[in-house]
Amino acid sequence: MTTRSSAPPGRRPGRLDATLYRSRARRATRIGILVIAVTVVGMVACNDLTESRPPSAPMSKPVVPRRSNAVVPDPNGKDSQDDITFILSMQDAGDGTMGITNAPFNYPFLTVVRVVARGMEHRTANYPYIGEEINRGPAGHAVFGWFYQNVYSGPKILGVSTDTATDSASAYYSIQGAGANPSRSGYGKRRFDNAEFNGEHITCGQDNAHLCDTWSGNTTFEFHRLQSQMATSADSTSASPGSTVTFNWGASPAVVEGQQMPVTVDTGKWVPDPDSLGGDPNEFPSGGSGGCDTYNPCKRKMLGSGTFIIKAYVNGKRYADSIHVSVPTLKLTANPKSVVAGQPVTFTPSWSDGTAVTAATMWSWTWTPDSTSGSTGGCPYYQVPCQRNVQERGTMTVRVSRGGVIRSAKAHVNVSKCPPTNDAKLDSPDVRAGFMDMMKLSNPDSTPGSGINPADWVNTGYKKEKAVWIFKRPDGSYYTRPAEGLATECQFQADSEPDFPYAPDSLVGLAHTHPSTPGDTVYGACQSRDAKNRPHPVKRYRGDTQGQVGLATDEAAWGGGSAADWATAFKMKNIDQYIMTKGGDVWRLPGGWSDSLRMQDTSGRHKKWRTSSCKWP
Amino acid sequence: MRLFNTIAGVCLIGVAVSSAHKGGRQSNLPCVTPGTQSQITVQAIKLELVRPDSNAIRFRNAVGIAGVDSSIVAVVTDTVICTRIHQVVDSAFQISPPSDTAYLVVLRVGPRFVSFPSVGPSQSALYITDTNFVWKHFVP
Numbered sequence: 001m002t003t004r005s006s007a008p009p010g011r012r013p014g015r016l017d018a019t020l021y022r023s024r025a026r027r028a029t030r031i032g033i034l035v036i037a038v039t040v041v042g043m044v045a046c047n048d049l050t051e052s053r054p055p056s057a058p059m060s061k062p063v064v065p066r067r068s069n070a071v072v073p074d075p076n077g078k079d080s081q082d083d084i085t086f087i088l089s090m091q092d093a094g095d096g097t098m099g100i101t102n103a104p105f106n107y108p109f110l111t112v113v114r115v116v117a118r119g120m121e122h123r124t125a126n127y128p129y130i131g132e133e134i135n136r137g138p139a140g141h142a143v144f145g146w147f148y149q150n151v152y153s154g155p156k157i158l159g160v161s162t163d164t165a166t167d168s169a170s171a172y173y174s175i176q177g178a179g180a181n182p183s184r185s186g187y188g189k190r191r192f193d194n195a196e197f198n199g200e201h202i203t204c205g206q207d208n209a210h211l212c213d214t215w216s217g218n219t220t221f222e223f224h225r226l227q228s229q230m231a232t233s234a235d236s237t238s239a240s241p242g243s244t245v246t247f248n249w250g251a252s253p254a255v256v257e258g259q260q261m262p263v264t265v266d267t268g269k270w271v272p273d274p275d276s277l278g279g280d281p282n283e284f285p286s287g288g289s290g291g292c293d294t295y296n297p298c299k300r301k302m303l304g305s306g307t308f309i310i311k312a313y314v315n316g317k318r319y320a321d322s323i324h325v326s327v328p329t330l331k332l333t334a335n336p337k338s339v340v341a342g343q344p345v346t347f348t349p350s351w352s353d354g355t356a357v358t359a360a361t362m363w364s365w366t367w368t369p370d371s372t373s374g375s376t377g378g379c380p381y382y383q384v385p386c387q388r389n390v391q392e393r394g395t396m397t398v399r400v401s402r403g404g405v406i407r408s409a410k411a412h413v414n415v416s417k418c419p420p421t422n423d424a425k426l427d428s429p430d431v432r433a434g435f436m437d438m439m440k441l442s443n444p445d446s447t448p449g450s451g452i453n454p455a456d457w458v459n460t461g462y463k464k465e466k467a468v469w470i471f472k473r474p475d476g477s478y479y480t481r482p483a484e485g486l487a488t489e490c491q492f493q494a495d496s497e498p499d500f501p502y503a504p505d506s507l508v509g510l511a512h513t514h515p516s517t518p519g520d521t522v523y524g525a526c527q528s529r530d531a532k533n534r535p536h537p538v539k540r541y542r543g544d545t546q547g548q549v550g551l552a553t554d555e556a557a558w559g560g561g562s563a564a565d566w567a568t569a570f571k572m573k574n575i576d577q578y579i580m581t582k583g584g585d586v587w588r589l590p591g592g593w594s595d596s597l598r599m600q601d602t603s604g605r606h607k608k609w610r611t612s613s614c615k616w617p
Numbered sequence: 618m619r620l621f622n623t624i625a626g627v628c629l630i631g632v633a634v635s636s637a638h639k640g641g642r643q644s645n646l647p648c649v650t651p652g653t654q655s656q657i658t659v660q661a662i663k664l665e666l667v668r669p670d671s672n673a674i675r676f677r678n679a680v681g682i683a684g685v686d687s688s689i690v691a692v693v694t695d696t697v698i699c700t701r702i703h704q705v706v707d708s709a710f711q712i713s714p715p716s717d718t719a720y721l722v723v724l725r726v727g728p729r730f731v732s733f734p735s736v737g738p739s740q741s742a743l744y745i746t747d748t749n750f751v752w753k754h755f756v757p
Contacts, residue, residue, distance in 0.1 A: 470722030519679025
């Protein structure tokens with residue numbers, strides 16, 4: 001209504017694709033054997049243990065030191081306990097045999113343990129003269145074993161019996177499984193059959209009515225898990241596409257009390273970063289070998305950014321760590337990102353580290369319409385940048401080789417169904433989007449007069465005329481920015497110039513909405529004047545005692561704008577006025593045109609932002 | 618005392634007559650003949666009667682001129698009518714003292730008188746009454 005503005009040929013796509021596919025297939029095969037293969041661990045050289053496994057390969061010297069890794073408790077409670085202690089009870093006092101009903105230890109994953117048996121046994125003769133009292137330690141008599149997958153390992157005997165009175169015996173064992181039969185073997189039963197001692201005949205012992213001796217004492221078993229953590233490293237956390245990064249992991253310390261610490265990998269995988277952060281969507285999260293091309297140490301040819309994640313049991317306890325590797329990202333920009341069908345769009349690939357994308361490194365351009373069919377198509381593979389007249393919504397995918405691998409990037413283009421207006425400003429996707437935002441902010445569907453507080457009628461109310469400035473960049477593209485100013489349902493008062501800097505861009509237009517359809521009631525600050533310049537105001541709000549309720553005009557009858565709109569057009573000679581109506585019209589009021597010209601070229605200045613078949617943007 | 622009262626009474630009557638002349642009575646205001654600018658507005662109103670689009674239809678229905686033949690739209694030249702239109706507009710906007718200069722072009726558009734300022738930035742404003750001079754609409 002009343003707007004007052006005072007103011008490289010020769011290469012063919014496909015070969016490297018196949019190579020990559022085969023490489024990926026081989027990697028997938030390896031994934032399946034990882035869990036079995038990774039029980040590659042340092043094993044124990046146990047003092048008196050016959051079983052042994054080859055120690056793990058020595059770790060490469062880390063180039064990139066890693067922070068302390070985190071203990072991640074096994075979700076199924078399978079972490080090995082640090083210390084276990086239990087006491088045996090006497091089972092046969094005749095020879096000192098001791099035992100326990102249930103062996104209270106279990107090591108689900110390979111764990112090197114220092115096992116200690118403590119406690120003396122004392123033999124007391126039940127008859128005089130048959131011998132002195134003796135004390136015996138557990139060496140050679142403390143025994144235990146374990147079951148793993150129904151296979152018994154044992155018996156394991158602590159120390160060698162020397163019949164000496166040493167009160168403890170210990171040894172290192174590499175255990176995997178549930179404990180079985182911890183015990184202390186007896187020291188034998190003496191037997192006398194009518195034997196004479198100092199003139200007395202004594203019968204006792206095995207198979208006789210009375211024992212010759214009575215044994216007493218105690219036995220304590222201690223199982224101590226040797227302490228070690230997981231250490232991880234990578235030779236680089238920043239790599240170029242196609243370069244190889246080596247990841248290492250192992251126990252730290254690798255040897256404890258002379259024992260090699262076992263490492264059992266639970267999870268190893270490569271997780272690509274999100275596409276937007278430089279990951280390559282073709283690198284799906286891979287488990288098993290963690291996407292390693294060669295294993296232990298893991299060597300991986302880098303494609304996109306991502307994280308190597310390793311979870312492993314180090315001497316029976318679960319640890320986790322991750323190493324992020326940044327790889328330069330290939331980006332594809334579409335300019336503009338939204339067009340009217342048939343307009344040109346320039347697609348430009350670039351590397352995030354500034355490395356140039358040249359024709360020699362180009363691999364392919366592929367256009368994929370959002371719908372099932374389309375006619376836009378891609379560019380010849382060697383072109384860079386690629387310019388296409390985009391006919392339908394879709395996504396352009398570029399593939400570029402670097403370091404022997406191919407990276408891809410995508411850019412989506414939106415296509416408006418509305419035909420071109422042949423007004424460069426109105427055919428700019430950004431301007432159309434700005435106009436639509438402007439109309440949305442005007443709340444055109446609100447009830448006239450709703451939300452207006454009589455005490456602050458200018459700043460309240462839902463329906464408002466809104467305005468935007470239109471700018472042109474040096475590259476010829478257009479955009480809008482909101483124009484600040486007081487607004488009501490029938491009036492907008494903008495400054496004569498934007499109150500923010502916009503150089504080197506040019507101010508080329510001012511647009512505002514008419515958020516009412518012709519004949520709608522309007523409230524606000526609009527008015528006319530009589531011959532003596534006395535105001536004829538519209539009511540400012542419902543119940544206003546001054547003025548009269550206004551009716552929205554039909555812009556078409558006035559050449560697209562009110563007299564005040566035309567006055568603004570005349571004053572702002574170098575920029576065009578645009579009136580966007582609720583009814584779907586966009587009127588251009590050429591800069592410098594006076595009111596007397598308002599009925600000229602009405603069809604050429606009249607466009608539609610909404611029709612029965614389309615709607616901006 | 619009586620003489621004083623008489624003089625005072627005469628003075629009061631004089632003031633009353635003077636006030637009536639300034640604020641209550643309105644001179645006859647002739648109809649304004651459309652000039653070049655106003656002719657554009659007249660043509661716009663006639664065009665509004667024939668345009669088939671939905672905006673025009675809504676507008677015609679809103680102001681009560683639907684179905685009016687554009688060929689019978691006439692510029693009013695009757696001073697009595699134009700004076701009454703000025704009075705109605707002044708009254709609608711509580712204008713005082715009343716207008717003593719004619720500035721409205723008045724058209725007869727079927728059951729409505731449609732008037733608008735002949736010059737100036739307000740010339741797209743329409744004041745609409747019925748033919749009994751009852752205020753109807755304001756299109757600012």
